[in-house]
Amino acid sequence: MDLSAHLGLILAAFVLDLILGDPVYRFHPIRLLGAWSLVCERGLFGLGLNGRFGGVLHWLMVVGGALGVWWGVREGLGWVHPWLAWCWDLFLAYSLLCLRDLLVHGWRVLEALPDLERARHAVSMLVGRDTDRLGRDGVVRATIESLSENLTDAVLTPLWTLCLFGLPGLILVKAVSNLDSMVGFKDARYGRFGWAGARSDDLAHWLPARLSAPLIALAAALMRLHPGLALSAALRYHAVLPSPNSGWSEAAFAGALRVRLIGPIHVGGRLVVDLYIGDPNWPADLDAGHLRQALWLILFSALLALAFGLALATLRSVIG
Template sequence: MGLSVHLLLILGACALDALLGDPVYRLHPIRVLGAWTLCCERWLFAVGLNGYLGGVLLWLATVAGALGSWWLVHAALALLHPWLAMGWDLFIAYSLLCARDLLTQGWRVLAALDDLPLARAELQRLVSRDTETLPPAGVVRATIESLSENLTDGVLTPLWALCLFGLPGLILVKVVSNLDSMVGYKNARYARFGWAGARSDDLVHWLPARLSVPLIRLAAALLRLHSRLVFPTALRYHALLPSPNSGWSEAAFAGALRVRLVGPIWHQGHLVNAVFMGDPDWPAELGADDLRRALQLVLAACLIALLAGLVLAPLRSLMPW
């Protein structure tokens, strides 16, 4: 793939995502991938491969299935006309990017803040924690935390993977993220079986999570937020969360907005966290203005990430595929 075609793929996919958002239909690539993953999981458990080896085989089966399916369709269409293959690639890339959906869901919570039950229901689309008893400030904090975490997982890593490694890189990242969301749990069923999915997810997001900090600092500076607090807050508070990656962008957002995040988190009726992220004299009773600033920060960070990806895109020519 030449550089001009590669750049066209990136810009076209991002433009479609910005204009249309994530397409919703039964055979969406992520839904198909989820069904294939579940089918493989059931078969592996049925034959007794429910430990580490089974998890590795699941990883290989899902990666091979996703990449193989994309390539077979691409190759078949290329025999008919190169632009048909390009259209297929553009459709898949667009379907796997989700910056607009992330912002849209955040705006839905913001618009619903005057109706607390509705705001909690909109928040539930973003988080897995208990939301039924969250006060307004808790809804805002949880929304900002989800926006900042998903900035890395849902925007930076997929976008930069597409820019640097082409569509195969984007597909691999989405497969790994999907695996982590389905089997990456530390419970009796998945503690060993989900290890490969969870660790590979940590690996692919490791560098983008840390690069998110200077990205957020630049975005905060452009928006005239508290950019000088971003680095010290990220360094001091990133380890507060158990994930090796999500704490970086969340702490960076706390510094950029000069607010306290996290705090009491309940999951399935159990208190799993009570510690705040951010200096004690920063506000934790957050409102609509704080969420609005966070959404602006996400948008600015996404645009900067796209510019950075376009600058790095020529390195794609060094890849063997």
């Protein structure tokens, strides 16, 4: 694919996602990928391959299957006409980017905030913690945490991978993220089997997570927020969370907004976390104004990520 077609694909996919959002239908690529993952998992478990070796085979089957379907359909369409192959790439790229859905979920919580029960229900669509005891401040903190964490997973990594490596790269990282969400658990069933999926997901997001901090700081500067605090908070507080990646963007958001995030988290009625990200002097009693700023910060960060990605794609084409 030449540079103009590649840049056109990136821009068109980004704009379609921003305008239309993720298409919801039975045969969505991620749903098909999840169904294929389950089929492979059951087959391997049935053969007794439920350890790390089976997990690696599962990884290869899921990722290889996703790439194989994309390539096979693309080759068939390209035989008819090259532009049909490009449209297939556009359809998949648009389907696998998630910026609008991220903004819509956050906006639903913002609209529901005057009614605390509605707000708790809305945020329950975003987080896995108990929401029935959250106050408005807790609802806002949970929403901003989810938005900032998913900025890396759902926007930065997929977008930059598409820019640098085209559709194969995007399909790879989305398949890996899907594997992590399905088998990347530290429990009796998946502790060994899900190792390949979990570790490859950590690896895929490692660099974008760290690049998210200066990106969020630049977006904060454009919004006249706190860019310096975004950088210093990311460096100081990213290791508070056990995840090797999610702490970077969450801490950067805390600094950019000059607020404390996280707070007490209950799961299944049990207190599992009781800590904050951010300076003790920053407010934790957050309101609709903070959430509105966070939504704008997500959008500004995504637009800057697009500009950076297009520059990377152009540079790679010139060097290559």
